[in-house]
Amino acid sequence: MNKVLWDALEHVKLDTGGADAKGRNSASSYVAENDEKVGCLKLVKVWHAIGHTVSDSVRVKIVTESADQVKYAANVVKAANHLSHMINRALELIDEDQYKALMDLQQRCVEKYAHVEALNAIDPLVYEGRAIMFNRQTPAHVDKQDPKRSWATMITLGDFTAGGNLRIERLNLTIRYLPRDVVILRGRLLQHEVQAWSGGRRISIAHFTHESLWKEFGMTCP
Numbered sequence: 001m002n003k004v005l006w007d008a009l010e011h012v013k014l015d016t017g018g019a020d021a022k023g024r025n026s027a028s029s030y031v032a033e034n035d036e037k038v039g040c041l042k043l044v045k046v047w048h049a050i051g052h053t054v055s056d057s058v059r060v061k062i063v064t065e066s067a068d069q070v071k072y073a074a075n076v077v078k079a080a081n082h083l084s085h086m087i088n089r090a091l092e093l094i095d096e097d098q099y100k101a102l103m104d105l106q107q108r109c110v111e112k113y114a115h116v117e118a119l120n121a122i123d124p125l126v127y128e129g130r131a132i133m134f135n136r137q138t139p140a141h142v143d144k145q146d147p148k149r150s151w152a153t154m155i156t157l158g159d160f161t162a163g164g165n166l167r168i169e170r171l172n173l174t175i176r177y178l179p180r181d182v183v184i185l186r187g188r189l190l191q192h193e194v195q196a197w198s199g200g201r202r203i204s205i206a207h208f209t210h211e212s213l214w215k216e217f218g219m220t221c222p
């Protein structure tokens with residue numbers, strides 16, 4: 001894993017449970033040998049409380065913790081810069097229309113929210129959200145806050161050596177998902193889950209956009 005990103009992740013406080021405690025982020029879905037870190041770090045530029053789409057409900061997910069945590073989380077955002085370029089490019093190649101629509105959405109956010117302009121100065125990711133999961137065996141779920149057609153772009157990192165496949169039951173499909181593999185799927189439409197792995201740590205990073213943000217700007221994800 002990129003050393004800069006790894007070092008930046010060392011200090012951040014992780015969350016197990018939270019808003020998704022009954023879904024994909026249940027505490028029981030975390031598995032770790034020894035004293036490995038478990039939990040999730042959400043880095044989201046514009047976050048609406050569930051069911052809300054208005055600017056009054058907007059939060060920045062990196063500013064919910066102590067001042068030190070803001071500093072550490074900002075280090076992670078900056079260290080993920082290279083990853084963001086790669087993720088942007090992958091999305092642009094598979095679905096140029098959606099990529100362009102996300103760029104438009106980001107531009108609208110920048111015009112409305114100065115904090116988004118500030119965050120974009122250190123990270124060019126076109127998605128507004130990124131979640132970093134340490135040792136989570138993500139259970140079967142759909143990404144129910146995402147627009148129907150949106151592509152969730154996910155990468156695994158770490159040093160596990162076997163297992164950890166992504167299973168899509170409806171398609172009877174088991175996809176290799178080893179460290180450095182990227183999977184891009186319509187996570188709102190296809191239920192997906194991660195299978196057990198062995199041989200070390202597993203860090204997964206999911207990049208996503210939420211329907212509520214598109215609604216805020218009267219836009220539709222193509």
Ligand SMILES: O=C(O)CCC(=O)C(=O)O
Binds near residue numbers: 154
């Ligand atoms: O753990 C993973 O790689 C899957 C993550 C995922 O599907 C999600 O966070 O929605």
Ligand SMILES: [Fe+2]
Binds near residue numbers: 141142143152187
């Ligand atoms: Fe998912």
